[in-house]
Amino acid sequence: MTSSSLDNAMFGLFSTHALHLADKHGVFVHLIEEGAATPDRIAAARRIDAETLERLLLVLAAVSVVERDADGSYRLARALVPSFDPQNPRYIGGFVRHLVTNTTGQLQQLDAYLTRGKAAVDAELPSPFETIYRDEAATGAFLEAMWQLSYGVSHELAQLAGLEDVRHLVDVGGASGAFAVAALGRYPDLRVTVYDLPQVGPFLERTRDEQGLGERLSFAPGDFFREALPAADCLSFGYILSDWEDKTCVELLRKAYDACASGGRVLLMERLFDEDGGPLATAAQNLSMHVETYGRHRTAEEYFGLLREAGFTDCAVHRSTWDKHLVMGRKP
Incomplete structure (x- = not known):
């Protein structure tokens, strides 16, 4: 007899794929909009195979994502409704799709890393960011996953940051603007510049137009390894430093220090390890960072x-109710 923890470790592969397929084929949306339903009823409405669906739902019931009633109908667990509602900021469907379609395949590299080392294996491969930004479709899929991973928590992080005294924020590697939009919504006198690779520009401009932010949200194309960062009262890095090794992080933070006004701040928004090595989401993403980037979680x-080391002082951490937190430093 295996323990539940061992079962979860062994069979997590199945539940992740079940999550992805149920989201992709509108099963969760059906349960949200119509309430409890049998696999036959859902399958007829979504035009999918009933037997395959029931097997997927049994897996999801075993991990408490859905609940199975005595009459064989299923309902989505109430607490998880926001996570599978595409209209809710907590929606995670895009991120789950990224795990299945991108991360899963890259995890196969871990065997080679164990036997040959990451440096030797990666030397034969394109850089992670060449793969992520290889074309418009890949760029869009990645940015959508990052938006879904970041937008909901960004509202709480913006509040924790206390930006009432900030007039200009530069969001380094800010992607399609999840944190920028949240911050601009909370602080009416704020102006934000997203600094990122040129291919991100059209996606940020689309966000600006959709959100009606006009000149308050701008885009600055560039490569933070080759150029100085734009000057600002405050600079932020969301899920950026976890892409890089310590030496590179210090180099980027020194650039932020040079760009930051005296008395200004830098914001780091990242998953954080507890002192005991948890939680699971951070540990799992730390392994993902090993194959998808050059970094790690800390x-x-x-x-x-x-x-x-980069010169900032008065360092502090502010933990959110999500799994992304805020670390701050101030320039004297």
Whole structure:
């Protein structure tokens, strides 16, 4: 008899794919809009195979994503409705799709990393960001996943940041503007510049137009390894430093220090390890960082060390109710 923890570890592959397929084929939307339903009824409405659907729903019931009634109908667990509602900021469908269609395949590299080392294996491969931004479709899929991973929590992070005294924020690697939009919505006197690779520009401009932000949201194309960062009262890095090794992080933070006004701040928004090595989501994403980027996740104290090495002081951490948190440093 296996324990539940071992079962979850062994069979997580199946539940992740079941999540993805149920979201892709509108099963969760059907349960949200119509309430409890049998597999036959859902399958008829969504024009999918009933037997395959029932097997997927049994897996999702076993991990408590859906609940199975005595009459054989299924309902989505109430607490998880926001996570599978495409209209809700907590929607995770795009990120789950990224895990299945991108991350899963790349995890196969771990065997080679174990036997030959990451540096030797990666030397034979294109850089991670060449793969991520290889064409417009791949860029769009990645940015959508990052938006879904970041937009909901960004509202809380913007509040925790306390930007009432900031007039200009530069969001370094800000993608299609999840944190920028949240911050602009909370602080009416704020102006935000998203600094990212040129191919991100059209997606940021689309966000600006859809959100009606006009001149308050602008885009600055560039490569933070080759150029200085734009000057600002405050600079932010969301899920950026976890892409890079410590030495590179310090180099980027020194550029932020040079660009930051005296008395200004830098914001780091990242998953954080607890001192005991958890939680699971951070540990799993830390493994993902190993194959998808050059970085890793860290504790708050480790980020404090990087900030201090770059010259920042008064370091502090503000934890959100989500799994992304805020680490801050100030330029004297």
